[in-house]
Every structure is written in structure tokens, then in C-alpha cells.
Amino acid sequence: MCLAVPARIVTIDEIHAWVETMGVRQRVNIQLIDSPKPGDYILVHAGFAIEKIDPEHFRFLNDTLYEMFEGTENE
Amino acid sequence: MNDNRIVERLNRCFEYVQSQDIRIMEVCGTHTRVISKSGIRYLIPKEVMLLSGPGCPVCVTPETYIDMALEILNLEDVILVTFGDMIKVKGTCFSLSDKQAQGSKVTVVYSPEDALTIAAKNKDKLIIFLAVGFETTAPLIAVTVKLSNERGLDNLVFLTALKRMEPAIRFILQDERSKVNAMICPGHVASIKGADHFRFITEEFGIPAVVCGFESQDIAAGICVMLEQLTGKGHIEFVNLYKRCVSFSGNTIAQCMINEVFAIADGAWRGIGIIRNSALVLNDKYEHLDAVKRFGIKIERYSSPVNCLCSEILLGLKLPYQCSLFGSVCTPEHPSGPCMVSSEGACAAHFRYGGDRKNG
Numbered sequence A: 001m002c003l004a005v006p007a008r009i010v011t012i013d014e015i016h017a018w019v020e021t022m023g024v025r026q027r028v029n030i031q032l033i034d035s036p037k038p039g040d041y042i043l044v045h046a047g048f049a050i051e052k053i054d055p056e057h058f059r060f061l062n063d064t065l066y067e068m069f070e071g072t073e074n075e
Numbered sequence B: 001m002n003d004n005r006i007v008e009r010l011n012r013c014f015e016y017v018q019s020q021d022i023r024i025m026e027v028c029g030t031h032t033r034v035i036s037k038s039g040i041r042y043l044i045p046k047e048v049m050l051l052s053g054p055g056c057p058v059c060v061t062p063e064t065y066i067d068m069a070l071e072i073l074n075l076e077d078v079i080l081v082t083f084g085d086m087i088k089v090k091g092t093c094f095s096l097s098d099k100q101a102q103g104s105k106v107t108v109v110y111s112p113e114d115a116l117t118i119a120a121k122n123k124d125k126l127i128i129f130l131a132v133g134f135e136t137t138a139p140l141i142a143v144t145v146k147l148s149n150e151r152g153l154d155n156l157v158f159l160t161a162l163k164r165m166e167p168a169i170r171f172i173l174q175d176e177r178s179k180v181n182a183m184i185c186p187g188h189v190a191s192i193k194g195a196d197h198f199r200f201i202t203e204e205f206g207i208p209a210v211v212c213g214f215e216s217q218d219i220a221a222g223i224c225v226m227l228e229q230l231t232g233k234g235h236i237e238f239v240n241l242y243k244r245c246v247s248f249s250g251n252t253i254a255q256c257m258i259n260e261v262f263a264i265a266d267g268a269w270r271g272i273g274i275i276r277n278s279a280l281v282l283n284d285k286y287e288h289l290d291a292v293k294r295f296g297i298k299i300e301r302y303s304s305p306v307n308c309l310c311s312e313i314l315l316g317l318k319l320p321y322q323c324s325l326f327g328s329v330c331t332p333e334h335p336s337g338p339c340m341v342s343s344e345g346a347c348a349a350h351f352r353y354g355g356d357r358k359n360g
């Protein structure tokens, strides 16, 4: 249940931001991270940004996420 | 696993492990799933056992908590709001989905913030949010509680079963029967609390502990480091292998949120019992938003279901296949015990992805 997915901040709207994960946009709360900016990479858990991450790690996580989804198609 | 260097290093470690029994426990449900799914169990020698601790918040939520939620659903004009994971978990007799089938209003949300929207749109109804989770989820709930208070949403209350990881780990390691030799620390709890929060495992109990990420390579690397330490190829120390997401001091904003909204209390863990100081409950400032206080619900004494070995499994003393109900009476479709309910539960992960008999 503590699963968190990587995302990139696109726009900020007060305490929320529109973020993108694997091409999908969602609105998340950004009150738990320090000075969020568009372009920042974050970890999202249950609709909240919980930590900033570095861009390289974002790419790694994003690739693994793709792999994970490909692998679960027939489950 | 696609990183050959890790596999090579892991293979080298296996040579060091001679007939020495090694038990490595993970205490995060996501780790449990990744370990089972990636097939790491099939790679490691039979002397090394990977045990699943109480790492799934759904699996450790006691029956009495579900019973309380079901009791609240008997009231008129209530909407129960919950994370999807909770819906199939049985209380003493029934689950929320049983109750939903009888017409009760249960709404599944992805974010706790959705409860605010539901409360604002349904002023004539009472909204109860089931606040379940570890310290990864607790700050999100804290923000939601604060926003609800600021917006004056007095029709939203919280039924909390939030847990702290550190007292549970201590409880397991202090158990005289415990044979855990090394611990994989929960990565996302650590991203909130900081890696240092788990340093006590090595400092007080003298065993290797590693903060790991959630890819199979991360876990393999963690196992590698711990095996090297346990076989004398490295000295016993606490290691953070998940620096990309976990700093040593964690997310201080999230920690402040937890401290601002919650107080520490004793908590009931399904399959284990009461663990001192292991729960987060709403503090005095926010207790008017606590469902238990609002409804004056009596909390029943906790008791485990008959024949279910979950308590021993969560403490790392038994493996799922050693339960006589595993796979016959107890399956993910018809779970008898909590470890079979969520896909992150030890029994469900073993049922779904298998495991050989030596390793469950």
C-alpha cells in the first residue's frame, strides 16, 4: 500500500500540481514537498507528492514502471 | 533482473554462505510483492530464507476495526470513504464489500483528499474516512485532517488505524523466538522518516539492515550487502541503498505534519496483538474529528481467527505453506486470514507467485 510512482510536475496551482506519469496527467497535492516547481521530478503516493527525486532516477523508475505494466497484462 | 553485475556479485555471495542458516526479513508489502514476483527466491541458496514481516497496513488492520466501520454503516445517512485495499478485508464476519452489496454507501478513493470533496458535496451526510496506513500515508492523512478543519467540514470524521513501523520492528527483534538475521527496511516509510530512523536495527540488535528501493535489482543488491556482512566479507553496518529517494533525515515537512496532527498510542496489529506506542491517533486539537470519539464506539478486545498462522508468519517464525489452510481453505478469492487478503500479504504473494518448499 506504500507504493509510490514517479511523476514530473507540469503546472502548479496553489497547493496542487498537474503532474505527468507515463503520459497520464493527474492532479496531486504538493504541500508535503519543499518549493515545488514545474519540471521537478517527484514520487507520488495516493494523490500526494511525497519526495523530490533526481531526473536520472525518474527515468529509471519510469522505464521499470513500463516493464511492470507490460508484465502484468495477462495477470 | 537485468543487471548482470548484481547477479554476479550475488552469486559470489552464495559461495560464502555455507551451511549457515540466514533469515532476511522485509517489512514492506511492496517488497514482499517484488520479491515473490521477481523470482529472487528461486535464485538464492536454500540456507537463505526471505521472510515477510508485518509490512502491509491492510493485513495488520484488526478485525475489530472493520467491525467498527461496519457498525457505523448501520447508521443513517453515512458515506464510508476508503482506500480500495480495505474493501475485501473481513472483520469478525463480514467485509465492507459484503455490506456494500446490501446497499450500504461505501466509496473507494485513490487520494485521502477526495474525502474532502465528497464531504463538501454531501453536507447532509456524515462522511467517515478510513485512515489506514504506515508513516508513508500518515502525512497525507494529516494534511487532509488539517484542510478539513480549516474548511470547517464538520461532517467529515476519521476512523484511524495508522501504524508506526519502528515499534513493530523492535517487537519482532525482541521476541525470544525471533531468528531474523538481517532486515530490509521499508523504502517509502524511510523516505518520510529518514534512513536514520532505522539505524537502531543495527546499533541495538547488531544485525545488518539495508534501506532498499523497489526494483528487483535494488532488492538483490540489498540481499548481497547483507549476505556479505553476515558471512564476514564486510563488517556489520547500516546501509542506505536508496539514496535516490531517501535522505538520512527524511521529509521534514511530512514529519512536522504527522507531529502536528497525531499523538502516539498503543496499537492493535492483526495477527500480533497490541504493540506499545505503535499507533498514530488524532491529538487533542483534532479529536473532535475522531470517529471513535464522535460515535462513542466501544473498542473490543482483539483476538485472532482460529487456525490462521498469520501471527507466526508476520513475526517471521513460520512460512505460508506451513499453514494447513494455505491454498485449500484459504485463497485470495476466499481469504481466511489477513495475509491472504491484500496482494501485498505474505500468503497472497506466495499463493500467486509460488515459491519452493524450502523458501515457502
Ligand code: SF4
Residues within 6 Å of the ligand: B307, B308, B309, B310, B313, B320, B323, B324, B325, B326, B327, B330, B331, B335, B336, B337, B338, B339, B340, B341, B347
Ligand atoms: S494461509 Fe490464510 S489462514 Fe493460513 S496463515 Fe495465511 S492468511 Fe492465515
